[in-house]
Amino acid sequence: MIRFFRVVATVCLGMGLIMFLGSPQAEAQRQPSFGDPLPGLSATEFEEFLLGRDDFLEVENAEEGLGPAYNNTSCAGCHNVPAIGGIAPMTTTRAGILDSDGSYRDIDPKRGSLFQIFSIPTHNCQSVIPADANVISRRAPIPLFGAGLVEAIPDETIQSLADPYDLDRDGISGRAPMVVDLLTGNARVGRFGWKSQLATLLEFGADAYRNEMGITNDLFPAELTFRLMPEQLQRCDLIPDPEDVLEPATGRRGIDNFESFMKFLAPPPRGKITEAVSNGRVLFDSIGCAKCHVPSLTTSASSNPLFDYQRVPLFSDLLLHDIGTGDGIRQAGAEPEEIRTPALWGLRHRRPLLHNGSAANTTEAIMRHGQEAEIARQGFEQLSSERRSSLLIFLDSL
Ligand code: HEC
Numbered sequence: 001m002i003r004f005f006r007v008v009a010t011v012c013l014g015m016g017l018i019m020f021l022g023s024p025q026a027e028a029q030r031q032p033s034f035g036d037p038l039p040g041l042s043a044t045e046f047e048e049f050l051l052g053r054d055d056f057l058e059v060e061n062a063e064e065g066l067g068p069a070y071n072n073t074s075c076a077g078c079h080n081v082p083a084i085g086g087i088a089p090m091t092t093t094r095a096g097i098l099d100s101d102g103s104y105r106d107i108d109p110k111r112g113s114l115f116q117i118f119s120i121p122t123h124n125c126q127s128v129i130p131a132d133a134n135v136i137s138r139r140a141p142i143p144l145f146g147a148g149l150v151e152a153i154p155d156e157t158i159q160s161l162a163d164p165y166d167l168d169r170d171g172i173s174g175r176a177p178m179v180v181d182l183l184t185g186n187a188r189v190g191r192f193g194w195k196s197q198l199a200t201l202l203e204f205g206a207d208a209y210r211n212e213m214g215i216t217n218d219l220f221p222a223e224l225t226f227r228l229m230p231e232q233l234q235r236c237d238l239i240p241d242p243e244d245v246l247e248p249a250t251g252r253r254g255i256d257n258f259e260s261f262m263k264f265l266a267p268p269p270r271g272k273i274t275e276a277v278s279n280g281r282v283l284f285d286s287i288g289c290a291k292c293h294v295p296s297l298t299t300s301a302s303s304n305p306l307f308d309y310q311r312v313p314l315f316s317d318l319l320l321h322d323i324g325t326g327d328g329i330r331q332a333g334a335e336p337e338e339i340r341t342p343a344l345w346g347l348r349h350r351r352p353l354l355h356n357g358s359a360a361n362t363t364e365a366i367m368r369h370g371q372e373a374e375i376a377r378q379g380f381e382q383l384s385s386e387r388r389s390s391l392l393i394f395l396d397s398l
């Protein structure tokens with residue numbers, strides 16, 4: 001019932017918003033804030049965005065399928081700074097095994113490397129990192145602002161930036177890893193996650209729903225909890241799988257709602273562009289930062305004008321690189337030493353930095369760049385203090 005009123009309310013709100021803003025052009029000119037929808041959504045898209053945000057915020061409990069092991073009770077619990085869809089000051093934990101011959105393997109090949117820190121309070125259902133795990137990795141959340149635009153960048157664009165054998169001899173050898181799109185079975189370029197482990201928002205939401213919250217769904221139908229043998233898992237997991245089912249009032253699953261919310265989230269608004277910011281931007285290009293943090297990519301043709309040949313100023317090539325910060329975990333198409341170039345848009349609201357949150361500020365993050373980013377870091381070290389501060393002011397305008 002609450003859902004029904006919600007649907008009616010969102011339709012009215014959507015229509016109200018369109019009437020309030022007047023023409024689509026007027027809407028397009030207004031710069032959205034963090035957490036706003038993309039300007040120019042249709043009434044139906046706006047309704048889907050709000051339904052999605054509802055589900056993204058919803059705190060789940062064991063009766064709804066939470067657990068047996070989980071890391072948080074809602075998506076927003078880990079994605080809320082500086083607005084819903086952002087980050088949170090926390091990290092998740094992954095673990096694996098480095099064999100004596102130097103090769104990496106998952107503790108249990110069927111279960112990947114993620115661990116959950118909580119469990120529902122019955123039947124001893126906690127997931128525990130086994131004693132033989134000798135690689136431990138922490139991962140910070142990634143903000144979702146503008147994620148729909150990132151999804152709309154064609155595979156070929158990302159592939160055209162790759163140079164795995166460093167044929168141009170600039171010391172940089174980015175890779176575009178292929179992953180299987182679970183929905184279609186097709187090979188796609190992975191682009192979401194610190195390891196580019198997944199290609200679509202539908203899959204990432206479904207993966208997070210199962211892995212971070214223990215809510216099984218059509219794409220990830222089996223619980224994933226370390227240490228629990230099947231009989232024990234049965235005692236811990238009382239709700240039949242998949243736990244994410246169609247909502248009768250809307251005809252949509254939770255994972256459909258997450259997808260809509262993320263797809264229609266506006267990109268982060270750019271900060272003020274002062275003279276120092278413009279000077280810093282020139283330095284960013286000239287010392288080689290822009291070789292990986294590519295200022296903008298473009299989406300392909302789309303029947304939806306929101307995603308049709310749109311410029312996406314994300315400051316990333318979406319490729320995997322070894323800059324010496326690797327977390328030691330092999331995941332999907334990524335090697336233990338590789339991390340995907342993070343987008344820098346919205347950087348001013350993101351601290352701490354790097355995949356594991358180990359850098360307190362931008363200077364620390366830049367000073368950790370080595371290997372493929374050795375030349376760029378040296379360029380930064382050699383800047384006069386005035387130029388260095390322009391570069392940092394530029395980064396803080398993103
Ligand atoms: C316990 C904290 C936690 C919860 C709960 C959580 N996330 Fe995340 N999220 C993360 C972390 C950490 C990452 C980075 C993971 C990685 O790459 O290893 C991430 C990354 C993502 C990404 C990748 C974004 C990109 O641009 O690469 C998406 C999409 C995402 N989360 C969506 C969701 C959705 C949808 C939910 C709810 C179903 C959710 N998350 C719940 C912590 C969380």
Ligand code: HEC
Pocket residue numbers: 172287288289290291292293321323325326339340341342343347350352353354355356362365366369372373376377380395
């Ligand atoms: C060879 C590719 C490459 C080059 C060149 C490069 N970076 Fe990066 N950058 C990365 C990767 C990969 C990461 C993520 C590393 C990690 O999280 O462990 C990163 C992370 C960052 C971060 C932290 C972002 C976050 O969300 O945590 C900042 C800030 C940054 N780079 C700025 C720069 C600047 C400034 C330069 C030029 C001096 C530069 N980078 C050059 C690939 C590169």
